[in-house]
Amino acid sequence: MTSSISTLIVRDLGQQDYEPVWQAMQTFTQQRTNDTADELWLVEHPAVFTLGLNGKREHVLEPGEIPVINVDRGGQVTYHSPGQLLFYPLLNLKRHLLGVRQLVSLLEQLVIDLLAGYQITARNRRDAPGVYVNEAKIAALGLRIKRGCSYHGLALNINMDLEPFTRINPCGYKNMPVTQCLDLGMPSNIKTIAGQLQQQFSERLGYKLLTTTTTLPA
Helix, strand or coil: CCCHHHEEEEEEEEECCHHHHHHHHHHHHHHCCCCCCEEEEEEECCCEEEECCCCCHHHECCCCCCCEEECCCCCCEEEECCCEEEEEEECECHHHCCCHHHHHHHHHHHHHHHHHCCCCCCEECCCCCEEEECCEEEEEEEEEEECCEEEEEEEEECCCCCHHHHHECHHHCCCCCECCCHHHCCCCCHHHHHHHHHHHHHHHHCCCEEEEECCCCC
């Protein structure tokens, strides 16, 4: 029998409003025990700006009709919309002997390796977590660690309207350029990219059994 330690539950949620998913992550993390299997949530959100715990409102320049939500992850302001993959790992970090910096590095490396498979060179930055191609940001990172467990995660731009990024200072950096998979000549199908990242993630952390569902936890 495969234990919960080697099991990963993948929730392929499609498009969901930001706040219910955020609240479900909080509830799951609060209620999980040492025997609870880790989960990976894959989702797209309708257009929204989110401002992290250390976020400064001054970095939200002209939000217009797009809502701004203060959230409990690290980092400054970023933008989510359809065409961007949200990759939320809900992990027991002690189980994997991971610290927060190691988890950040792991998530960044997933994207760097994904892009390398398409002959695209990408890198991370110590001063600004995320993944960059020719100085343009393609993936943002923001995590919350509570009770030794992680939630929030990675946002990868795939095939979206990038204009709203001009209404903020992305991650607190003025005039930071952004890019996406579509503009780099990569596949722009979210399911394809999500599947590749999920496979890499599972292999890195040694999961033996993957269970997939399309619903949030009850």
